[in-house]
Amino acid sequence: MNTLNLPERWRDAVETVKRWSRINSPWALHFNSGSCNGCDIELLATLTPRFDLERLGVKLQASPRQADILICTGPVTRLARERLLRVYEQMPSPKYVIALGACAVSGGVFQGCYNVVGRVDAVLPVDVYVPGCPPRPEAIIDGMVKLLAQLQAGEKEKPG
Amino acid sequence: MTETSRLLEQAAQITTPWGKSFTAPEANRLDVVIDANDLPAAAAALNAACWGYLAAITGLDRGADDGRIEALYHFCAGAAVAALRVTTPRAEARLPSICAAYPSASIFERELSEMLGVTFVGTPDVTPLFLPEDWSPDAYPLRKDIDLSQPNTVPVRPPPTNGENGKHFIIPIGPQHPALKEPGHFEFSVAGETVIGATVRLGYAHRGIEKAVEQRNWVQDLYLLERICGICSHIHATAYCLGVEKLAEVTVPPRAETIRTLFAELERLHSHMLWLGVAAHEAGFDTLFMAAWRDRETVMDLLEQISGNRVHYSVNVLGGVKFDLEPQHIDALLNGAAFIEERARYYFDLVNHDPLFNRRTRGVGVMTAEQAETIGVVGPTARGSGIVRDVRVEAPYLAYTRCPVEPIVETDGDLAARFSVRIRELLESCRLIRVLLETLPEGALQTRMPRRIRAGEAISRVEAPRGELFYFVKSGGGEMPERIHARTPTLCNLASALILSIGRPLADIPMILVGVDPCFSCNDRTATIHTADGSAEDETWTWERLRRYGIEATR
Known part of the structure; x- marks a missing residue:
């Protein structure tokens, strides 16, 4: 924006529009870093007609380059760690991370397993934790709403 | 005589030339102890007689005192389970491959060599299946004496190549996937739109449950x-x-x-x-x-x-x-x-x-x-x-x-x-x-269960939604199991997806993969394409070149 040399007011206006659009169409990327599939199918169930997360504008997006939110499920395995970081780095800023399920939050039952690095926030900064084994779709929606409310309040604006 | 006992008798007859001892731990089971060198011959005989199919290979570390590693080749026909039991010294674990008779054994042998450090002579594929690239080549997770308080890492070895020569593209698919479930990494070599080779790398979701x-x-x-x-x-x-x-x-x-x-x-x-x-x-x-x-x-x-x-x-x-x-x-x-x-x-x-x-x-x-x-x-x-x-x-x-x-x-x-x-x-x-x-x-x-489970071995087979799930449970008589081996249906079915994809257009691959219901649906957006020519040099295509290729290829 700065390169366009816009007046201050315009810049504010553009930022407002950007935030508005981000809150109304948060595209999410799902990464399974070693989960048992339980959280993954519940996340998917959340997107299907009964729960319909899409009514909040949330769309599951295949490419990290177009995603705003990274939804991580499962403990981070040693092999997945590097991939998880790579996916995170490919996402444009500002970006947010949701740790979904007991394993992503704490390592769950897989704490201490030899191929497990640990919970997600040992690898990435996490914004919202959704506990449960697996979390119910209602809990997933609640986590998403909490993240969007934080965005609305401007608490989570990170440097671009 | 029931069908099961008839089948077991038949299995005993087939393996008689090599069998050193025959035992029946359960009514529907037969354990045949044979010499490791006779393994390919005995497996070939079972295959030639069309006796059942290879359900799993279970590896057991019998500990430092015994000094041996035991491998159990479970064959199932109907309700009957026949196991060929072989042992090999722990210090230099080496077994002949049975892939000549049973090509499906390849993936089991890869698993066993990785987990217990058994070298399979004559097995077609020795690349890692589950463990990370930086895992120490001398650390075998399912051996009893492994020190898991150490990270067991080594500097990363160069990634294995599939050894194919000639100019072809490799399309990586996974492990990050747009919608669903298990991460796996597939590499499809393509000539134009047609798939000519496929490899799989698992282990992104490998947590080490069998050790835990x-x-x-x-x-x-x-x-x-x-x-x-x-x-x-x-x-x-x-x-x-x-x-x-x-x-x-x-x-x-x-x-x-x-x-x-x-x-x-x-x-x-x-x-x-x-x-x-x-x-x-x-x-x-x-x-x-x-x-x-x-x-x-x-x-x-x-x-x-x-x-x-x-x-x-x-x-x-x-x-x-x-x-x-x-x-x-x-x-x-x-x-x-x-x-x-x-x-x-x-x-x-x-x-x-x-x-x-x-x-x-x-x-x-x-x-x-x-x-x-x-x-x-x-x-x-x-x-x-x-x-x-x-x-x-x-x-x-x-x-x-x-x-x-x-x-x-x-x-x-x-x-x-x-x-x-x-x-x-x-x-x-x-x-x-x-x-x-x-x-x-x-x-x-x-029914009330005892806290300690009587020593012994048991096999249970159940039909999971994706196919036969095979469990081998071994108790040493204590409060914890000595070994639990779970052979999941996807491990058997995955190979079929790779074989069936050869010769098909790339667009059919997601359907073929999902057709076996492998807990898998991946579609990695390709960032770089590697061309492997004779010099094995990797070349990264620019966006412009990729776009031009796309326009020309579909003209």
Whole structure:
């Protein structure tokens, strides 16, 4: 924006529009870093007609380059760690991370397993934790709403 | 003489030239101890006689005192299980490969060499399957003396190449995937649009559960094993319970058996509907995806109503079940089954008569019955190719002994056949649920289990939604198991997807992969394309070059 040399007011206006659009169409990327599939199918169930997360504008997006939110499920395995970081780095800023399920939050039952690095926030900064084994779709929606409310309040604006 | 004992006698006859001792640990089992050098010959003889199929290879570390590693080659025919047992010194573990007779052994041998450090002489593929690239080549997780307080890492070795020469593109798919489930990494070599080679790298979700169970007690393991998979959690727990109960010589009350079976069928319903949605999504038929998942919620509601949970319902305890069926549950189950039946008939009509959808499924990924036998596929994937392979039919367990299952088989062997098999299985499961409820016995839910389990080995085979699930449970007589080996159906079926994709256009690959229901649906957006020519130099294409290629290729 700065390169366009816009007046201050315009810049504010553009930022407002950007935030508005981000809150109304948060595209999410799902990464399974070693989960048992339980959280993954519940996340998917959340997107299907009964729960319909899409009514909040949330769309599951295949490419990290177009995603705003990274939804991580499962403990981070040693092999997945590097991939998880790579996916995170490919996402444009500002970006947010949701740790979904007991394993992503704490390592769950897989704490201490030899191929497990640990919970997600040992690898990435996490914004919202959704506990449960697996979390119910209602809990997933609640986590998403909490993240969007934080965005609305401007608490989570990170440097671009 | 029963069919099973006839089969076991036949197996004993076939292996007589090499057998050093023959024992029958259970009524349906035969253990044949042979010399390691005779392994290929004995396996070839079983194969030549068409005696069963190779179900799993279990490796056991017998400890530093014994100084040997034991490998058990489990062959299954009907309800009979014959195991060839061989040992090799721990210090220099070396076994001959049996891939010449059983190509499907390759993936089991890869697993065993990685986990227990056995070198297989003559095995075609030695690349890592589960462990990370930086894992120390001298550390074998399932050996008893491994020090897991150390990270066991080494500087990264160069990535293995598949050794193919000539100019071809490799399209990586995975492990990050747009919609779903398990991460796996596939590499497809393509000539133009046609796939000419395929490799798989697993291990992104490898957590080391088989080691972890050795460090927890029998009850804790139940909950850990349930979390091998969030889709078929009940059937994993059931297989484990059946094995442990056999060892403890505990009989589960009939009511508990029926409730376990009922949950297994509910699990099959929700798993098949989940699969139907995912497979439709891969074909671009998102309406069916949403419809299947909406209807699946009916099953999830039933599971939740009875157990309180949607996914890890934890019905099993060692010795029985936790939850009883109340009259209102029975009504809800009957209504649910009627609804799913109606929907399944609609899906069946849809996937068989929608002309667009049929162009993605008819004649795609055809696997003949002979191929299916050679590759060693299990479950609906095998049944789509005309092979009656269903543990519920071949070796009935739990309430299936009282309520027989009609095996669902299609003979076309293509994707359409696999769709038909799974949808017809929805109808069969609904019928079973009705029969189970009609014949629900009265009585207790649990039998008391001892805390320590008698020493011994037990094998339990159950039919998971994706195929045969094979558990090997070994107790040393203590509070913790000595070894638990779980051979999941996907491990058998995955190879078929790779073989079937050769010669198909790249666009068919997601459908073929999802056709075996491998807990997999990946589509990595390709950032770079490697051209491997004779000099094996990697070349990264620029966006401009890629775009130009795309325009010219489709002109």
